[in-house]
Amino acid sequence: MPRPLHATIHLDAMHQNLVRARSCTPLSKIWAVVKANAYGHGLARGMRGFVQADGLALIETENALELRELGWVKPILLLEGIFDASDIPLLAEHNINSTVHCLEQIKMLEYTSLYRPIDVHLKMNTGMNRLGFPPEDFRAAYARLRAIPGVRNITLMTHFANADELEHPRLSIAEQVRRFRLGADGLAGERSLSNSGGVLHQTELLGGQYGELQNDWVRPGIMLYGGTPGGRAAADFGLLPTMTLRSEIIGIQQLAAGDTVGYGSRFQADGPMTVGVVACGYADGYPRHAAQDTPVIVDGVRTRLVGRVSMDMMTVDLTPVANARVGSKVTLWGDGLPIDEVAQAAGTIGYELMCALAARVRVGEGRLGCD
Structure with missing residues (x-):
């Protein structure tokens, strides 16, 4: 028998989360983001789960080619x-769209027949300060691209x-939209x-000064996988978990008051207690730095992590x-435990847990709510 640790991918939940994204932005086309191996869910599953998207967005050229080999015929966007x-x-x-965020990329296009x-997709840096042209240089970059046959x-x-x-005190959406208008007006x-946060907050945004956020394209990522970029819980937005990580108890120990558990003896029992050993560790993608009391569900009962997470247990x-x-x-997470x-x-953050799932973890598919 294989080790009992396994991840279940819920394609039905992926479909539903895409429907939810579209309901937030009914006038927009959707790039479903499938970078990082579809946030750990598998590129082929991402394609199937988001088959109704208008396009798929990711990072690697080789993975864009793999999508074509898998049969994806709609647009693909390289985000970097x-x-x-x-x-x-x-x-x-292969009819692949490319982001352009620097002069070096424009020069490559100028010298290629x-x-x-x-x-x-010409990217403007409106304050994220990772990739993109500042608003004052955006028109010049646009003009150079427009001149390329x-x-x-x-x-x-x-x-x-x-x-x-x-209303972030250092960089609000309002300020980023203002900068975008400054650089793009008339082009x-x-x-x-909009990314996931922009999509999820469409109701609040469209009620104010952000009408252009209901734009031609949106780029949801984490929300499609049942997570949020922060703030409210995913369930509050009607999002469903798309990955459930499950295992089994493989050993039980009875502790007396004063007994400790695991490497470093970080946890000490206050009194008699029962401890279960779970077949999952940081080599499987569970975070080694998980704190005491991190929630876990055993036989449908909510309980907690005790002791330090080790490599395999x-x-x-x-x-x-x-x-x-x-x-x-x-x-360990997913269905019943956000x-x-x-x-x-x-x-x-949830992004890291999804993406860190190790290759040795068995992955299968199943409907949400069905073991």
Whole structure:
């Protein structure tokens, strides 16, 4: 028998989360973001789960080509653009859109002859300060792209730093939108602004001064996988978990007052208690730095992590689980236990837990709510 740790991917929940995104932005086309191996869910599953999206967005050229080999015929967008001029003919051959965020990429396009024109997304840096042209340089970059015979359509895009917090004291959406208007006003082309936070907060945003956020394209990522970029819980937005990580109890220990558990003896029992050993550790992608009391579900009963997470195992408090035994089912995140809640208790974010799932973890598919 294989080790009992396994992840279940819920394609039905992925479908539903995409429907939810579309309901937030009914006038927009959707780039479903499938970077990082579809946030740990698998590229092929991401394609199937978001088959109704208008396009798929990711980072790696080789994964864009894999999507084509898997049968995806709708648009694909490279969110970081090309890394080398040798990538450009592939864009034309396979009809792949590329982000353009720096002069070096424009120069590559200027010096490459293409037998078929490509579409690009010109990125403006409105305060995220990672990629993109500042507003004052945006028009010049646009003009250079427009002069390249091999460039067809130019979409204007930016990326919000704090879309989960509408009035962030250092950089609000209002300020980023103002900067975008400054740089893009009067330029022809579709617009692409909103990430997951922008999509989820459309109701609040459209009620104020952010009407252009209901734009031509949106780029939801984490929300499609049942997480949020911060703030409210995913369930508050009607989002469903798309990955459930489960294991089993493989050992039980009875502790007396003063006994400790695991490496470093970080946890000490106040009195008699039962501890269960779960087949999951940091080599599987569970965070080693998870704090005491990080929630876990055993046989449907909510309990907590105790002791330090080790490479292959972790220990949980079985005292509240009356009939716990070797073989008892354990839910580490997902169906019944929101991944964002686990991540917050572990001092990280749901994105990291999804993406960190190790290759040795068995992955299958199943409907949400069905073991």
